[in-house]
Amino acid sequence: MLEVLYYANWYLRSRFLGRKMPLQSVVFITSRCNLKCRHCAISKATEGGLLETEDFSFQKVKGLLKECHHAGSRMVTFEGGEPLLWKDGDLTLEDLVIEARRMGFVSTSYSTNGTLPIPDSRTDRIFVSLDGTRKYHDMIRGEGCYDLAIKNISESKYRHISVNFVANVLNWECVPEFIEEMAGVKNIRGMSFNFHTPHAGTEDMFLPWEKRSQVIDWLISYKKKGYFIINSTEGLRRLRNNKYVQRCWVTDFVLPDGKRYPYCPGYDEKICERCGYGMGAEMSAVWDFVPSTIVEGLRLFSKV
Ligand SMILES: C[S@@+](CC[C@H](N)C(=O)[O-])C[C@H]1O[C@@H](n2cnc3c(N)ncnc32)[C@H](O)[C@@H]1O
Numbered sequence: 001m002l003e004v005l006y007y008a009n010w011y012l013r014s015r016f017l018g019r020k021m022p023l024q025s026v027v028f029i030t031s032r033c034n035l036k037c038r039h040c041a042i043s044k045a046t047e048g049g050l051l052e053t054e055d056f057s058f059q060k061v062k063g064l065l066k067e068c069h070h071a072g073s074r075m076v077t078f079e080g081g082e083p084l085l086w087k088d089g090d091l092t093l094e095d096l097v098i099e100a101r102r103m104g105f106v107s108t109s110y111s112t113n114g115t116l117p118i119p120d121s122r123t124d125r126i127f128v129s130l131d132g133t134r135k136y137h138d139m140i141r142g143e144g145c146y147d148l149a150i151k152n153i154s155e156s157k158y159r160h161i162s163v164n165f166v167a168n169v170l171n172w173e174c175v176p177e178f179i180e181e182m183a184g185v186k187n188i189r190g191m192s193f194n195f196h197t198p199h200a201g202t203e204d205m206f207l208p209w210e211k212r213s214q215v216i217d218w219l220i221s222y223k224k225k226g227y228f229i230i231n232s233t234e235g236l237r238r239l240r241n242n243k244y245v246q247r248c249w250v251t252d253f254v255l256p257d258g259k260r261y262p263y264c265p266g267y268d269e270k271i272c273e274r275c276g277y278g279m280g281a282e283m284s285a286v287w288d289f290v291p292s293t294i295v296e297g298l299r300l301f302s303k304v
Pocket residue numbers: 033039040041042079080081082083111112113127128129164166194195196197198199202276277
């Protein structure tokens with residue numbers, strides 16, 4: 001209930017009083033990772049020596065969370081690197097989740113590559129990145145990663161796991177098979193879909209528009225059949241050609257170099273036209289007050 005009031009307040013203030021407040025923060029807490037995924041710009045940057053591999057200290061993350069909260073954000077997603085590798089002494093990612101809650105964030109989530117056991121958690125949602133059926137996922141993330149992720153998902157005691165698929169030139173064609181396969185995996189509560197966003201060093205993975213459109217047709221049709229695809233139909237439609245008003249200040253970012261960005265860093269990279277992040281399209285539909293998108297968003301972030 002508290003969440004709903006906060007979201008309503010945010011909407012009224014930003015829409016009608018013109019206050020550009022973030023609703024959500026994406027906070028990178030480490031650049032360390034145990035994988036080298038073919039589509040990941042962070043992996044390319046650490047490999048190329050452009051980014052140091054480090055974990056931020058608990059105090060540093062706490063300070064960054066405070067800044068995000070002060071700016072207005074009340075939903076936080078922890079990112080990396082691999083967030084489950086994050087440590088500061090005895091403190092783990094779970095301590096950051098608890099701290100964010102204590103500070104007043106109404107919703108927390110994090111992504112993981114699924115290669116480590118998925119602990120029970122007080123977070124609202126965990127997204128396990130799966131980029132296809134076994135052959136495709138392992139081609140992108142490394143041999144054996146698919147089986148390990150499925151094992152860790154199935155054995156987890158945590159009850160709010162979703163999978164996150166990023167469609168690119170290598171994996172797009174397995175989407176229908178992937179959806180049907182995931183529907184049969186124990187513990188998976190939803191599937192979210194994004195398209196490859198061509199950050200520096202990963203431009204060659206961008207999926208051509210006509211293939212993106214084909215994937216969107218598949219997703220809308222599977223949604224109609226009742227498969228739990230988290231993206232709203234309107235959000236998917238907007239991703240078809242990206243001809244929607246992008247309001248990327250709705251999410252603020254703390255990047256792996258520790259710098260806070262009041263909007264998506266893709267803007268400065270001049271790649272918004274080819275953006276594939278579903279969240280941008282969803283947020284724009286929320287702003288335009290598309291009821292189905294709002295209902296689906298509340299269902300996801302507040303465990304309604
Ligand atoms: C950067 S990873 C970090 C967290 C964790 N290691 C993982 O694999 O989920 C977070 C998410 O971003 C996605 N991602 C990475 N590069 C991307 C890109 N260029 N465009 C869109 N999504 C991307 C990943 O597939 C993953 O789902």
